Amino acid sequence: MNSSTSTKERILAAAEALFAQRGFDGASLRQLTASAGVNLAAVNYHFGSKEKLVEQVFKRRLDALNQHRLAELAKVAGKPSTRLEDVLAAYIRPALELSHEGNGSLFMRVLARAFAEHDDTLRQFLSENYGHVMKQFTAEFARLLPQLDKAELYWRIDLVTGALTHAMSGFGMIQRKDNVTEQQHREQTAAHLIRFAAAGLSHP
Amino acid sequence: MNSSTSTKERILAAAEALFAQRGFDGASLRQLTASAGVNLAAVNYHFGSKEKLVEQVFKRRLDALNQHRLAELAKVAGKPSTRLEDVLAAYIRPALELSHEGNGSLFMRVLARAFAEHDDTLRQFLSENYGHVMKQFTAEFARLLPQLDKAELYWRIDLVTGALTHAMSGFGMIQRKDNVTEQQHREQTAAHLIRFAAAGLSHP
DNA sequence: CGTATGCTCAAACGATCGTTTGATTCCGCT
DNA sequence: AGCGGAATCAAACGATCGTTTGAGCATACG
Numbered sequence: 001m002n003s004s005t006s007t008k009e010r011i012l013a014a015a016e017a018l019f020a021q022r023g024f025d026g027a028s029l030r031q032l033t034a035s036a037g038v039n040l041a042a043v044n045y046h047f048g049s050k051e052k053l054v055e056q057v058f059k060r061r062l063d064a065l066n067q068h069r070l071a072e073l074a075k076v077a078g079k080p081s082t083r084l085e086d087v088l089a090a091y092i093r094p095a096l097e098l099s100h101e102g103n104g105s106l107f108m109r110v111l112a113r114a115f116a117e118h119d120d121t122l123r124q125f126l127s128e129n130y131g132h133v134m135k136q137f138t139a140e141f142a143r144l145l146p147q148l149d150k151a152e153l154y155w156r157i158d159l160v161t162g163a164l165t166h167a168m169s170g171f172g173m174i175q176r177k178d179n180v181t182e183q184q185h186r187e188q189t190a191a192h193l194i195r196f197a198a199a200g201l202s203h204p
Numbered sequence: 205m206n207s208s209t210s211t212k213e214r215i216l217a218a219a220e221a222l223f224a225q226r227g228f229d230g231a232s233l234r235q236l237t238a239s240a241g242v243n244l245a246a247v248n249y250h251f252g253s254k255e256k257l258v259e260q261v262f263k264r265r266l267d268a269l270n271q272h273r274l275a276e277l278a279k280v281a282g283k284p285s286t287r288l289e290d291v292l293a294a295y296i297r298p299a300l301e302l303s304h305e306g307n308g309s310l311f312m313r314v315l316a317r318a319f320a321e322h323d324d325t326l327r328q329f330l331s332e333n334y335g336h337v338m339k340q341f342t343a344e345f346a347r348l349l350p351q352l353d354k355a356e357l358y359w360r361i362d363l364v365t366g367a368l369t370h371a372m373s374g375f376g377m378i379q380r381k382d383n384v385t386e387q388q389h390r391e392q393t394a395a396h397l398i399r400f401a402a403a404g405l406s407h408p
Numbered sequence: 409c410g411t412a413t414g415c416t417c418a419a420a421c422g423a424t425c426g427t428t429t430g431a432t433t434c435c436g437c438t
Numbered sequence: 439a440g441c442g443g444a445a446t447c448a449a450a451c452g453a454t455c456g457t458t459t460g461a462g463c464a465t466a467c468g
Contacts, residue, residue, distance in 0.1 A: 196359075
């Protein structure tokens with residue numbers, strides 16, 4: 001039918017949407033390939049297995065997120081005029097904006113699922129992809145919060161990540177109102193998160 | 205074999221453990237009943253279906269958590285001497301302590317999974333069980349934070365819940381060190397969370 | 409033109425799932 | 439002791455899963 005997009009990309013797009021709705025185990029390859037308009041065997045032909053497909057769905061989005069985060073961090077890292085909120089914005093905004101581009105809003109739910117489902121395999125995969133990013137952000141946070149020792153800083157960054165993950169997954173009480181555009185809602189979320197995190201990070 | 209505990213309770217205990225490890229879809233009734241030492245048909249006989257079993261696993265723990273939370277809140281609610289940290293402790297400590305009693309530590313992972321997997325069904329279930337609890341806590345937070353309007357307060361409570369959920373699920377960077385007992389680690393987590401949340405809630 | 413290569417397709421494979429069945433055992437009660 | 443409902447059991451049911459197969463189609467190259 002529509003061959004303007006390749007079979008591989010159609011599978012990836014459909015997989016992202018279906019994984020978000022039904023979960024990794026809940027989404028069958030038959031639903032997935034039907035939704036993508038491709039043959040059932042195409043997944044195993046192009047990706048090798050369902051599990052490899054899951055990894056590719058993650059890698060595609062996480063690479064973009066990491067690059068975006070590091071680019072924003074590079075703009076402010078090390079500068080004397082940089083405020084804590086600037087680093088938090090580099091950490092938070094790309095994550096929230098990922099929910100806005102293309103089918104990205106679904107990916108955030110996929111990511112929330114992933115943390116819970118794939119116990120060690122995917123967690124190690126995420127750690128490998130995020131490790132150096134967290135290291136750079138931690139170093140910059142440490143520069144701006146010299147009064148905190150390492151252990152204390154780790155604790156607080158972890159709690160910020162928790163609040164961010166919660167906000168990204170869209171599971172909280174806060175729901176977007178009908179009279180607010182998705183972009184406005186994302187901006188509100190980012191603003192609240194940054195102020196909340198700044199207060200939690202820098203409190204005495 | 206061991207009939208000191210009933211078949212129903214053995215199923216519930218095994219289900220909690222297995223759901224935490226493999227997820228709701230990943231854990232099969234055959235694994236579950238084998239682990240519990242009961243017949244395969246016992247689940248459908250005593251609970252009606254696998255889905256009903258899932259609900260019971262949640263209800264058992266959530267009822268206890270809600271009662272515990274409300275009891276702690278009642279000790280401080282409305283009193284002039286009550287500080288923000290006291291209400292936060294009533295909100296946070298029972299949740300973290302749930303990870304300590306019996307097989308409760310596994311339940312936190314079950315809960316984290318549940319948020320991601322059961323899209324609307326379980327979310328509605330949790331909302332029904334948690335609704336009145338959240339209402340009471342929100343009212344007390346509003347009393348101690350009169351400078352915040354309702355919308356702002358909802359945002360901040362939501363972010364606190366995110367940090368709490370993250371900490372409970374044990375998915376963060378922070379891992380318990382070997383020279384720290386589980387109880388000490390829980391106390392550290394609670395202390396960090398309360399201070400972090402208090403700063404995030406009450407910042408100007 | 410013939411052939412090689414990359415891709416798609418319908419169909420089937422074996423495995424595993426949740427659930428149901430019908431017989432059998434257990435246990436309290438008259 | 440004997441009846442009757444509750445509980446347990448082995449076995450099977452139909453459905454669905456991820457994966458594999460082998461034939462068919464397309465396009466590019468000699």
